[in-house]
Amino acid sequence: MPLNYSKWDQLELSDDSDIEEHPNVDKKSMIRWKQRDIHEKREARKRHIAQLNSELSLNAVLRPRIESILTGVTQKGVDHYRAVQRRLKESPSDEKPNTGAANQPTYDMMISQLLQDVFRESAWIVQGAKVESRSGNVIWEGKKVDENSGQPNWAEDATIPDGTKDELTKALEERLKWHLDELKKRDGQVEKEIEQEEREQAKKITSEGIKEGWDVSSVAKPKPSPLDDKPKTKKTEKVETIEVLNPGAGSSSTPAAPSAPAESDDEEDFGPLTPSARAFANIPVGDFEKSFEFIKQDASVLTESTHDSLLAEAFDAERKGEKELAKRCVHQSLLVNYCRQLGRDGVGLFFQKMIARNPKSVGMFNEDFQKTYQRISQRTAEMIAEEAAAGEREQxxxxxxxxxxxxxxxxxxxxxxxxxxxEGEGTEExxxxxxxxxxxxxxxxxxxxxxxxxxxxxxxxxxxxxxxxxxxxxxxxxxxxxxxxxxxxxxxxxxxxxxxxx
Structure with missing residues (x-):
């Protein structure tokens, strides 16, 4: 069998001895410049790929929130829109992307800025502004509407006139849909850029891609899988006692106080969603292919705490009226639960049936999903009614x-x-x-x-x-x-x- 040496054509050597130098530049300097140029381009490509991946992660968090606001505006009108703006202003969350930047804005700050821009554009549309078909920009008196355009006088008031509410609601829906479409287009562009950069990166074999084999006498232990965790057992404490012939002879008349029992570890607290779990919760309902790819890349979501946190997030979302987010959390929590019950060997087979749309498997899962979501929806409505009946709302x-x-x-x-x-006494001054x-x-x-x-x-x-x-x-x-x-x-x-x- 002939050997294939074509892969060596992809080697990128920074100290090639056959390099052709300029007549006025010595060979060593040319080699150093060539090395530096190769490393700088390689690092620039890495930073660009990381930046593009960060943009995709950010959009994956913002998109479902904008979709939830659009759903609320469609169902409840402009009052819901103003209520969301007021909530973001009065009680913003400090959650933000983990970029490490000093002045990194939070997710709520970015959503608030978007809502402010959309409201300004929609108000001018109601006033008579036009939307360019090609760019999608809102044009008023020949100029693009932006932060320098201000707002119509009626839009500055705390209450919107009744005559303009329906038109404003329609304009808000159209502008939110346009921004969602633009976000989707941008994701497609970013994914293509990442593919192009990765292809360029793979064209050359570098020292980072070289791995030495058969050079170590020991085998690294595999990392423990989240599916292999075992239920916690109660801690037992061994106490050494000395048996004596007369137990009460050497002690005082007051019996010794029993030692305080150690804190129980039976209950496992679960907190807010981790960044990985939140990204997992943003996968659309029924997209089993994407869920399986996510789990293969990051199996840390297959834990019991993630399952519990997803259900807690579903309750909070349902209470806020964000039904789509609640359904996604319930859907993904069930996937985690199924994977944990089937074990490591059954996860691939389970997703294989779900991706192939096996009628029996998909039907059973969807039935479980609908029942779980209905229970959460019904219980949330009962809790809200109980609080209203008890008069627990602050006034x-x-x-x-x-x-x-x-x-x-x-x-x-x-x-x-x-x-x-x-007029009158004391008004002189x-x-x-x-x-x-x-x-x-x-x-x-x-x-x-x-x-x-x-x-x-x-x-x-x-x-x-x-x-x-x-x-x-x-x-x-x-x-x-x-x-x-x-x-x-x-x-x-x-x-x-x-x-x-x-």
């Missing part, structure tokens, strides 16, 4: 500390007039411009309140105002009370009011 209420006091509201009739005059500024600020605060709150304030009834405050979130209600105090709309001193949490 902010205005209550006077002194029962003899009467709480009133000093509401503005409108902006201050241009010919404002100050007052600055009329400062008074105008205060009255203008008071009017702006009142106009910024939600419509239901303004109606309740105009009734000057404390019960009506407290009803509206009770339906708000705690942070929003606290901000409203602070603004009312800032505008001087409460007719009592600050120490006479307290926020009571129910």
């Amino acid at each position: 902010i209420q205005l209550v006077a500390e002194d029962p003899s006091m009467t709480i009133g509201f000093n509401l503005p009739d409108g902006p201050p007039p241009d010919d404002l005059r100050l 007052m600055d009329i411009e400062q008074v105008k500024a205060f009255l203008q600020r008071k009017w702006e605060i009142f106009q910024g309140f939600p419509e239901k709150l303004k109606v309740a304030l105009k009734t000057e009834s404390l019960d009506e105002v407290n009803k509206v405050l009770g339906k708000m979130k705690v942070a929003e209600a606290e901000e409203v009370v602070e603004l009312m105090q800032e505008g001087g709309m409460l007719s009592f001193s600050e120490k006479g009011v307290r926020d009571m949490t129910q």
Whole structure:
């Protein structure tokens, strides 16, 4: 059998003795320059591949969150969109990509910026802006809408006019779908770039690809598989005792206190999803090929703690209304459970049947998946109903500390007039411009309140105002009370009011 020496054509030698140097440059310098050029290009290609893989990982986290927001807007309208924006602003998560950069933004910061841009574009579309068919950019008065374009006046208000809600909801859906399509296109481009770079990298054999064989007399032990873990057993402690003829003779009359038992290790705590488990949870439902490839690359997700964390994440997602994420978590938790029950030798056979769409296997799995998700959905609804019935939601209420006091509201009739005059004792030293500024600020605060709150304030009834405050979130209600105090709309001193949490 003839030997094939063609692979040696791929060798990339940085110290080739046959290198042709420039007449004015010595041979050693040319060899060093050639070596440095080879290593710099090789390292640049590695960094580029790592950067492209990081971009794919980031998009895999952002995409399901944007899809969840799109689903919420389709079902609940623009109010859901504004609620998500408010949540990201008031209680953002500090979870972010593990890039090691000093100023790396979090996932919530990136989603918040995207939602801000989409809202601005959608508002101008409602105003009459056009969307370019080729680029997808929103154009208003011949210019692209961006952060320098601002927003229409009606979009700056806290509440959206009823006449524009339906149009704005439709525009938000279209812009979110466009951004998702762009994200999908970008993933395809990145995957092609990675393939191209890896092909270029494989064209040359380097010292990093050379492995020595038959040079070690020992065999490395295989890493333990997550499927080989054994259930924990209770720890037993050996106590050495000395048997005596008269047990009570040498001890005091007070019996010795028994030693405190060691903490039990029977219960295993599970925490939030690891980055690998979160990426595993982002695989679409029914994509068994991708799940199998992920497990072959990273088997660390096949642990009992990952299974429990996925189910806990499913409960949280279902509670937040993110049903697609909840279904993915349930689906992947079942895959982990099946793999753990079948053991290392049965994982490949299981996925082989699922990828081949074996009717019996797929039917059994889907039935288990539907039942598990229905249980989680039903239990989540019951928990929300129980909390609502028990009145566990926090509320902010205005209550006077002194029962003899009467709480009133000093509401503005409108902006201050241009010919404002100050009359009465003590007004001589007052600055009329400062008074105008205060009255203008008071009017702006009142106009910024939600419509239901303004109606309740105009009734000057404390019960009506407290009803509206009770339906708000705690942070929003606290901000409203602070603004009312800032505008001087409460007719009592600050120490006479307290926020009571129910």
